[in-house]
Amino acid sequence: MEQVLLLNITYEPLKIINWKKAVTMLFLGKVEVIEEYNETVRSVSFTLRLPSVVRLLRMVKKPRGAVRFSRQNIYSRDRYQCQYCGSRFSTEELTYDHVIPKSRGGKTRWENIVTCCVECNRKKGGRTPAEASMSLIREPSRPDWVPALRITIGFQRIPETWRDYIYWNVELIE
Ligand SMILES: [Zn+2]
Numbered sequence: 001m002e003q004v005l006l007l008n009i010t011y012e013p014l015k016i017i018n019w020k021k022a023v024t025m026l027f028l029g030k031v032e033v034i035e036e037y038n039e040t041v042r043s044v045s046f047t048l049r050l051p052s053v054v055r056l057l058r059m060v061k062k063p064r065g066a067v068r069f070s071r072q073n074i075y076s077r078d079r080y081q082c083q084y085c086g087s088r089f090s091t092e093e094l095t096y097d098h099v100i101p102k103s104r105g106g107k108t109r110w111e112n113i114v115t116c117c118v119e120c121n122r123k124k125g126g127r128t129p130a131e132a133s134m135s136l137i138r139e140p141s142r143p144d145w146v147p148a149l150r151i152t153i154g155f156q157r158i159p160e161t162w163r164d165y166i167y168w169n170v171e172l173i174e
Contacts, residue, residue, distance in 0.1 A: 002037055005162045007055040011079060013165055014060065022051050031056055035161035052161040067143050069110060071096060077143045078115035084134045085120050093117060099140065101126045110142040 004022035006014045017025075023041065025031045035053035042048075067073055074096050081088045083097075097116035100106030103126055114136065116124070124132045 002039065002050055002052070003159075004051050005053045005159075005165060006031070007034065007053060007165060009056050009059045011055065011165065012076070014056070019050055022054050023048065026051065026054065029057070034165075037159070037161070052159050053165060073143070074110075074113055075115050077110075077140075078138070081115065081137070082117035082120050083114035083137045083140070084116060084124065084129075086137055087117060089117050095121050097121050097124060099136065100128060104128065111140055114138075114140045 002019045003016050004019050006017050006022070008014050019041065022031065026033065031054040033049075033051045033053075034055050035051070036049040037052045039050045040047055041050050072091075075091060075094055079088070080090070080094065082094070095116055095118055096113050097120070098106040098108065099112050099114055102108070106112050120134065124134055129135060
């Protein structure tokens with residue numbers, strides 16, 4: 001049966017649930033539908049496009065554990081979105097930027113590192129955002145979720161509609 005990817009309110013993938021569970025959560029107002037399959041589900045009382053990706057409307061705290069400070073997790077926190085121009089990129093096209101440059105005493109830590117595309121990184125150079133007239137989409141902070149989700153599913157079996165949400169931050173099994 002069709003499976004549904006459950007995202008946290010942060011768009012972080014949490015787990016895979018079956019469609020009945022997803023529909024129940026939808027009717028309880030716990031989730032919103034982000035992506036749908038082409039199929040519909042019918043019951044006596046409703047007809048509905050089958051959800052393929054749903055997002056929780058309230059934050060679910062995952063088991064605590066320090067989030068490793070890594071390039072991958074910085075990209076994940078920033079949703080693979082350049083924090084200056086707002087465009088989304090694949091890992092190869094991203095880098096990270098010290099908001100306050102290292103040469104000015106900026107530290108390499110969650111609060112001073114943002115995901116950045118190569119072009120914006122070049123444009124900003126060794127300047128502060130104010131000096132470069134570039135503003136941040138989101139102030140960087142230490143994430144309180146655990147971003148890495150292990151889904152043991154063959155890549156070919158992943159629904160197309162999931163790929164935007166899991167392709168770059170889930171460990172996939174070939
Ligand atoms: Zn950019």
